[in-house]
Amino acid sequence: MTDGPVSGRRWAHPAGLLLVAAAIAWSWMVTRWGGTQATAGTMGLGLPAFLAVWTLMMAAMMLPATAPVAALYARTITVHRSGRMAAFTGAYLLVWAAAGLPAYALAAGLGRAATLPAAAGTAVAAAVFAVSGVYQLTPLKDRCLARCRSPVGQMLRYASYPGPSRDLRAGAHHGAFCLGCCWSLMLLLAAFGLMNLWAMVALAAVVTAEKLAPAGRLVARAVGVVSIALAVAVFWVPALAPGLIGGGMTGM
Template sequence: MKTTAALEPRHVSITSLVLAAAAILAWVVTISWVRASDMGAMPGTMGMGLLSFVVMWGLMMAAMMLPSVAPFVLSYRATLVDHRAARLTALALGYLLIWSAVGVLAYVVADWFGALASDRPNAAQGVAVATFALVGLFQLTPLKFRCLSHCRSPLGHLLHYLGFTGRFRDVRAGASHGWFCLGCCWALMLLMIAFGVMNVGAMVGLAAVIAIEKLWRHGETFARVVGVACLVFAVVVLFEPGLAPGLDPDGVNPMQNMGM
């Protein structure tokens, strides 16, 4: 028993290191992809097909979300008594499966945003304003804080997950947590499309916002501050549409020059 207890902190730190390494690898691959494509903050899907977009989106989600999901993974790990590595891998796969599936919807929205920026610039500016306003309002709703509470304090939900049985029980647990995480962060991901899907600066900024909301003890207050900031930003975009590159008509011209 003493030996097991002594090794426990090491196991926890190894799990944390694996999550950190996976997130770092996802960041490296994502940024390399952005540089290789030379696209950056542009409207729409930037000429990518559905499969390429979903793969890229999955990498982005791994980079942005894995650090903030660490408390849940560590809590879940404490309930496992065997095959921990395999079961934690299944848990992570279930979680990322939800966010990767969202990539299909993100593709449709990004494609629509890009077409709007190209064909109806005035309408695109209005949609940009509405997008930031929608995000700001959602950040202040009870649904946001219900889902955020789940992500911040997952211990109360572990008993439910422990009731899952069968070969895919860990995948189900990861997917279930992913749904709550999606409920908490879907609006912030909408900002990712408004800023331009491959906008590295926006990725880093939103990843920081998500981590602070979930990990900081004042995370709920911070979420409200972000909501108010988005409402202010919605007004600013009325005068500076370029602040929402994913809906900026001027961002279409470089794509057209590249034959896209």
């Protein structure tokens, strides 16, 4: 009679650890950046510092929605669970850390939009909203989201990975689909301000709803439609994109 609850606790433990890690990342960001304004570009950070902050941001925003997948993967592990789950999570975050390289280049380029004439900056903001919104409505977004929402098939794939690299490969593979699913949402941070904590909270909620809510696909499409609407509205209300058009917005 005790096998069910004990088994439940075993697979729930990794999910709890990921939630704790996300909470620590959120706490650090609120403490360190909570009083700052949404700033354009790379926030004045060099590449190493930017990558460190970016990775913490992704840990805070993505790990809560990834916790159920990690818990499911943990059920396939019978020995050395803690170390192997650390490898899985580390590889997952490494994918997002690597995504920080193009994010840095993009942020540096878009940061110049804040110094452009208002009309040019607004056009850049509209393009950011439009690209994000259109991608949300594409079949590729649907495919990546489906893998995140229904990972059971992926677990069978991961179980076939041979050797000690299995956990690293599984974490990186899931991270790649997660990146394919959510990069368009992260792009919105360029418009709202990279360290705009209110925007981060809202986008983290969207990520979690897309992946875990019964109507997750509808949420993804609704966000796409809203983003396209913002691409039009920003010409009349430039303050919708404080990270690109200036004006600033309090981060928290």
